[in-house]
Amino acid sequence: MSDIYAARGYGSRPLGFGARIGVVVVDFQRGFTDPAFPMAGAPMVDAAVEATVPLIRAARRAGLPVIACVNGYDSPRAAPHWKAAPVFDLLKGTASVELDPRIAAAGPDVLLMKSAPSIFFATPAAAILTKERVDTVIVTGCITSGCVRASVIDAFSLGFRTMVAQDCVGDHDQVAHDQNLKDVERRYADIIDAATAIGEIERWTRANDKG
Secondary structure (H helix, E strand, C coil): CCCHHHHCCCCCCCCCCCCCEEEEEECCEHHHHCCCCCCCCCHHHHHHHHHHHHHHHHHHHHCCCEEEEEECECCHHHCCCCCCHHHHHCECCCHHHCECHHHHHHCCCEEEEECCCCCCCCCCHHHHHHHCCCCEEEEEEECHHHHHHHHHHHHHHCCCEEEEEEEEEECCCHHHHHHHHHHHHHHCCEEECHHHHHHHHHHHHHHCCCC
16 A cells, blocks of 8 residues: 555655754653553553663663653642543642652653643753753653653654654554554654664763763
8 A cells, every 4th residue: 555645755754863862751650550540551551661661771871861751730720621531630749640660760860740741841851951962852651642742743843853762652542552653753753662762872872981
């Protein structure tokens, strides 16, 4: 079957990595990873958490920045007009807005609480990455079709080379996951995997080893 997007030039220009990498970890919080909560329990999300842990550790070993976020609110009134009712229970100070213990143990450098889909919207994430001279962002987290996609588009819009580690992002539904990865690959990002991301971090470390 022909690809009408490819025929019209979409996806024809791979981005590649730039000079310095940062990792963002979107919403790997208990409200989306712990089956005790109504929006959690997706096997794909659990697998993505497991794949992200070694990526975080590789970035930390290299001295590259890792920014994690959780979605949460001071009160339900602080939330925007979500159509998903359980989001209004993601309240500051509750277990649902705690990082997944596996991600917390990996030790992100920065933890932000966001109130909109993108990790970049109304947060200092972009300023922190710019301060760190990052030009390439590896996106991990959940949900692929929601907050991950929004974060990818904002990373692109802010001028970062944007990479999505496909095994480090997860969704409730495989079709939605696949379709959204394919769509952002056409327009905004390179789709890679955790092994490629870790390999690139290790290559960067060797190239920048001052020893």
